[in-house]
Amino acid sequence: MLLEPEIEDDVAYELCQIIGRALLPLRTASRFGTAFLFADAAGVDHLLTADLLAGAAEVGLRPSVTEPPGAADSITPAAAGWSRRPDLGVAILPMAGPHAYAREHGWRWRTQPVTDGLAAGPATLARVGAQPGSAFVLAHGVRPEPGSPRPLEVAVERVVRDGDLLVVDAALPEGYVGAPVFGVDTDADGDLGVHCLGVLLPADGARHPVAPFDRIRAAVAELPPAG
Numbered sequence: 379m380l381l382e383p384e385i386e387d388d389v390a391y392e393l394c395q396i397i398g399r400a401l402l403p404l405r406t407a408s409r410f411g412t413a414f415l416f417a418d419a420a421g422v423d424h425l426l427t428a429d430l431l432a433g434a435a436e437v438g439l440r441p442s443v444t445e446p447p448g449a450a451d452s453i454t455p456a457a458a459g460w461s462r463r464p465d466l467g468v469a470i471l472p473m474a475g476p477h478a479y480a481r482e483h484g485w486r487w488r489t490q491p492v493t494d495g496l497a498a499g500p501a502t503l504a505r506v507g508a509q510p511g512s513a514f515v516l517a518h519g520v521r522p523e524p525g526s527p528r529p530l531e532v533a534v535e536r537v538v539r540d541g542d543l544l545v546v547d548a549a550l551p552e553g554y555v556g557a558p559v560f561g562v563d564t565d566a567d568g569d570l571g572v573h574c575l576g577v578l579l580p581a582d583g584a585r586h587p588v589a590p591f592d593r594i595r596a597a598v599a600e601l602p603p604a605g
Contacts, residue, residue: 379511379512379561379562379563379564380509380510380511380512380536381512381562385570386512386514386534387534389512389514389560389562389570389572390514390532390534392572393514393516393532393560393572394516394530394532396490397414397490397491397492397496397516397558398442398490398516398530399440399442399443399488399489399490400414400415400416400489400490400491400492400558401413401414401516401517401518401530401557401558402414402415402425402437402438402439402440402443402518403437403438403518403528403553404427404431404435404436404437404438404518404556405435405436405438406431406433406434406435406436407434409430409431409555410518410520410528410552410553411427411428411431411553411554411555411556411557412427412516412517412518412553412554412555412556412557412578413425413426413427413431413435413437413471413556414426414427414491414492414516414556414557414558415473415489415490415491415492416491416492416493416494416497416594416598417491417492417493417494418494418595418598418599419494422472422473423472423473423477423487423489423491424470424471424472424473424598424601425437425455425470425471425473425476426468426469426470426471426556426558426577426594427468427469427471427556427577428467428468428469428555428556428577428578428579428580428589429462429463429464429466429467429468429469430555430580431469431555431556432457432460432462432469432471433457433460433462434454434457435454435455436452436453436454437452437453437454437455438451438452438518438528439451439452439453442488443487443488443489444480444485444486444487444488445485445486445487445488446485447488449480449483449484449485450480450483450485453476453479455471455475455476456475459471459472459475461597461601463597466589466593466594466597467577467579467580467587467589468577468579468589468594468597470594470597470598470601472601473487492558492574494595496572496573496574497573497574497591497594497595498561498573498574498575498576498590498591498592499591499592499595500592502561502563502573502575503544503575503576503590503591503592505563506537506538506539506544506561506575507538507539508538508539508540509538510536510537510538510547511536511537511538511561511562511563512534512536512537512561512562513534513535513536513537513546513559513560513561513575514532514533514534514535514559514560514561514572515532515533515535515546515550515554515557515558515559515560515578516530516531516532516557516558516560517530517531517532517533517550517553517554517556517557517578518530518531518553518557519531519551519552519553519554520551520552520553528553533548533550533551533554535547535548535550536548537559537561537575537588543587543588544559544575544576544587544588544590545582545585545586545587545588546559546578546585546586546588547585548584548585548586549581549583549584549585549586550578550581550586554578554586555578555579555580555581555586556577556578557577557578558574558576558577558578559574559575559576559577559578559588560572560573560574560575561573561575573591574591575588575590575591576588576589576590576591576594577589577594
């Protein structure tokens with residue numbers, strides 16, 4: 379579904395209010411990216427990103443995502459904690475370990491995860507067709523000055539289906555890989571709905587494939603129980 383520009387601006391603003399604290403800047407030795415929190419149907423938190431960013435990755439923490447604010451500026455989860463899914467292009471980090479780390483160091487997480495209800499299911503994903511629809515990519519961009527804070531940004535682009543693939547039809551700046559991609563459609567009553575379509579993967583030419591959320595949800599369900 380393709381929205382008018384002014385409505386796209388409204389949707390982008392609302393997404394920042396609803397899930398802004400789900401987004402976390404991520405950095406490896408050679409790459410910048412974004413990760414985001416997803417709460418499954420049982421309310422269990424997981425950190426999602428693109429597979430090539432997982433492993434020895436530093437996860438940045440804005441002051442607003444910790445309680446008390448600014449209690450920590452980053453964490454580096456153990457590389458073995460990531461569940462790598464190169465077949466999907468994504469990596470999943472169960473948050474039991476990071477939550478325990480926070481408790482041990484006297485703080486707690488204060489986040490707004492993408493909920494299972496906000497994540498797209500098969501029917502929503504199937505409605506993305508060959509005609510361009512509005513897409514919203516929330517990410518932590520990278521500024522030219524070394525060491526500068528990485529702002530929360532929204533790129534308003536177009537999403538299309540190309541055969542079995544969902545793609546964002548644009549090449550996005552450094553720092554966007556691993557970010558959530560949102561799309562819009564209408565329900566049976568004609569009301570506008572917003573859904574997280576999936577995870578932005580590395581560019582293939584001038585566009586980015588999207589790992590779809592129905593497959594991500596299934597991969598999360600296959601993880602062993604925490605503990």
